[in-house]
């Protein structure tokens with residue numbers, strides 16, 4: 390009797406254990422492209438691996454995936470691809486590109502078994518939309534002036550001006566920067582200047598870009614003729630459109646983040662940064678605008694901790710050669726807020742970064758953890774639902790840096806003292822200087838926010 394009970398308990402235990410890992414267990418015996426592989430690849434790989442995408446080769450048809458099957462099995466097993474630096478055991482985000490163990494095992498089995506196409510699998514292909522966007526069909530496309538890039542080994546920075554003219558003031562639900570040469574465009578920070586009627590006769594006069602060298606960051610854009618005709622400054626919507634490697638533009642549902650765009654406006658890039666390249670090429674980047682008839686329901690704002698932000702870095706970000714160091718920055722919010730996105734930003738010496746919030750009642754809310762910082766993949770991570778933080782909450786971010794030769798990304802051999810360079814009146818954007826920013830988008834809290842899904846309909 391007794392032994393039966395133990396036996397039953399054992400079986401139940403095994404059963405429970407088994408159930409616990411059930412979602413990982415679903416690896417089909419004979420996976421096919423049509424039924425199993427295409428859905429994984431088209432969702433997690435093709436958005437970058439497509440013609441003129443961010444990745445070096447397309448994975449959009451059976452033939453292309455089959456040809457690379459062994460490598461794909463390898464890079465997914467190592468979790469090198471798809472790049473998703475945020476730890477999914479810590480927090481989850483919209484559009485997470487993260488394969489389950491079962492998906493990885495399915496790919497491996499499919500490759501081992503010789504890449505069965507499945508019914509009609511040879512004909513399956515992922516169609517990138519004719520317009521290049523992660524959101525949908527843009528209502529307006531504004532090209533940047535093309536930039537000729539010669540082979541060179543240094544970073545290049547430009548201030549750019551992209552004027553736009555509409556027939557009337559218009560609601561914008563999303564705005565997106567599309568890199569023309571995604572392997573060279575390192576980042577773009579864009580603000581929108583809006584002109585009152587009659588404030589400026591001609592806002593579309595050249596020059597449309599100027600190359601900048603050190604000492605000219607955060608200038609008042611005097612080189613680009615951006616001020617009102619009477620010398621005053623037009624209204625500036627700060628940080629309206631940003632691009633970093635891997636960033637996909639965000640479009641929130643329910644009118645969140647919609648803003649009014651004046652009839653006469655200019656997108657100002659301060660700055661557009663190209664990394665070193667070894668080929669001659671022409672970059673034709675552009676801006677997509679998405680309009681809506683619906684006025685905004687909620688205003689979104691940005692909060693930046695760390696370098697150039699609202700809170701100091703402790704200890705200050707100066708990293709001695711041949712040392713590893715830890716730094717943190719914290720900020721107390723004075724109103725109830727709902728967080729929408731988080732964007733951690735470090736440069737090449739970054740090793741890890743974490744962000745969490747401590748509520749007045751002592752509860753900790755996990756925001757994001759990137760245990761292995763990778764400079765190449767810096768997303769604006771959107772929470773699945775707004776994260777409510779009551780007034781008095783502390784937002785904390787902690788980062789680790791490695792300024793030794795053990796860090797393969799250390800640009801200095803031998804290592805030298807590196808840190809924020811604030812002497813230009815702004816932080817240096819050069820990858821060789823270090824930065825530590827923890828950037829959040831939020832709105833003022835309203836009851837029910839925590840139940841709202843942030844998955845955009847068009848995604």
Ligand code: HEC
Nearest residue numbers: 433434437438443444445460461464465470471472486635
């Ligand atoms: C966010 C964009 C992005 C996504 C999503 C992505 N890749 Fe990549 N992939 C890249 C880039 C960029 C490179 C080239 C740079 C590199 O190797 O890191 C690359 C390289 C590769 C390579 C070559 C690696 C090597 O060692 O030469 C393979 C294979 C690959 N990806 C497969 C995949 C697969 C399979 C998926 C989906 C499961 C995927 N990628 C998802 C951007 C992406």
